[in-house]
Amino acid sequence: MNLSIAIVLAVTALLQFCNAAVSMDGYTKELFSLSITENKNKLYTVEGSSCTVDMQYFTGRASGLITGEISNFSSVVIKKFKDGHTESKARLIINGANVFIEDNLVGFDESQNPITKPIIITGNNQLSYLQTADIQGIIEDKGNGNKVITYMQNPNGAKVPYPVAKRPDETKNYNKEVFVFDISVGQFASVRGAEGAGATMIGFTCSANTSYFKGKGLDTFVDTRLDFQGQPQTLSARYILEGQDGEGRKTRVYIENNGIDVNGINTEPIIITDNPKWAWIEYAPKHGTSNFGGGFKILLWTVNDPELWNNPKIPTYETPVTTPSNPAPSNPTPVNNPPSSIQPKDNCPQNIIQLGYKCCSSPTCNVTYVDADGNWAVENGQWCACLNVSYSTTCPASITSQGYKCCSSCTDVYYTDNDGKWGVENGQWCGISTLC
Helix, strand or coil, X not given: CCCHHHHHHHHHHHHCCCCCECCCCCCCEEEEEEEEEEEEEEEEEXXXXXXXXXXXXXXXXXXXXXXXXXXXXXXXXXXXXXXXXXXXEEEEEEECCCEEEEEEEEEECCCCCEEEEEEEEEXXXXXXXXXXXXXXXXXEEEECCEEEEEEEECCCCCCCCCCCCCCCCCCCCEEEEEEEEEEEEEEEEEEECHHHCEEEEEEEEEEEECCCEEEEECXXXXXXXXXXXXXXXXXXXXXXXXXXECCCCEXXXXXXXXXXXXXXXXECCEEEECCHHHHHHHCCCEEEEEECCCCCEEEEEEECCCHHHHCCCCCCCCCCCCECCECCCCCCCCCCCCCHHHCHHHCCCHHHHHHCCEECCCCCCCCCEEECCEEEEEECCEEEXXXXXXXXXXXXXXXHCCCCEECCCCCCCCEEECCEEEEEECCEEEECCCCC
8 A cells, every 4th residue: 555545546536437447558440539519508417325427418420430410319427426436328329320339438548538448339331340349439528518539449359249138137026116207209210230239219208296206307318229139129218307205305316227128128227316315215126117007107116125215224435534635655654563353363464564554354345446565445434455355256246146257357348337347258248346
């Protein structure tokens, strides 16, 4: 543990994104670029218990190998989580070029430019190779809401597999109604690509009129449908409503309804809300369905367990004492006569003790920083060493619960979704460690 921690933390705080380092080495062939302008009148924010959500609409133009105007219902959703990590996913169609892009943030280069990994579907047969090419995007902030994303190909990179559809959980009895939304479907745009790949972006408006929540969508939103050969059609509808709860409290709710549409909608939604009374919903298991009784409705459910709302298990997030103005000492004073709980015989490495730090009391500590000395977490506002951590056991449970293994190392990120970051080993999908 040294002064570099302070630098990392300062950069993270300034950028408010994830702090994963991503190399552009090998990405030498420039393909095309997007010049985008954020619509300042179409930025919607929900400050929830687990994270803050920003939904930003944008317009722009593509140039280079792909040319055309970016559709005006294109948007990016950025989730800034209280534990320090950030997720970002942009979706757009380039009019006139017959191209769909879903752009996922995977980290930053050495100059702290955001790096993305796109999913590209194109109806142009001459460009169909882009659907499985090894491509990364690098974002340059030009100021005043203007950005340029340049997409570079690794000519020697392996063929990138198509995303794997996730089937929502159906093992629980989801019988407690959480929300009901009335949906009105509008215009849509589609791209049909090679090898059975396809994307459809469906515009819709929404409202809610129940005893516990009455509200209206803040804009026209988009349900994005993706098709890949041999897989069910996936859906991902992102929308924000504002209204009042049953007690008259002003409330905003962000919904990200992710799932599949096979003989009906079946989803595992993400819900973020600024209503403290409903904070428990963000952490509860959830399920989504639809019906057409009295119009098209989306219904969101959870399990009927009073412990969820009577005794909610809402995480708390500690802030390290290490800050740019109070950095971790580069040569800390060794601990004199350290307590037995951190003696080497108790598996706390000697190098940790010599640095003046203790080992974390919990074997399941949350690693927030990794350096040459080890894996580090925070307890009671102090840095501590986290033991017995390996890449092969520290990928998200949301990945391993689907039957996938953790990657054995910090391999390349091929895909990012709500479950985490995915790599490929021996031709098989694997979950990338949260330490990477």
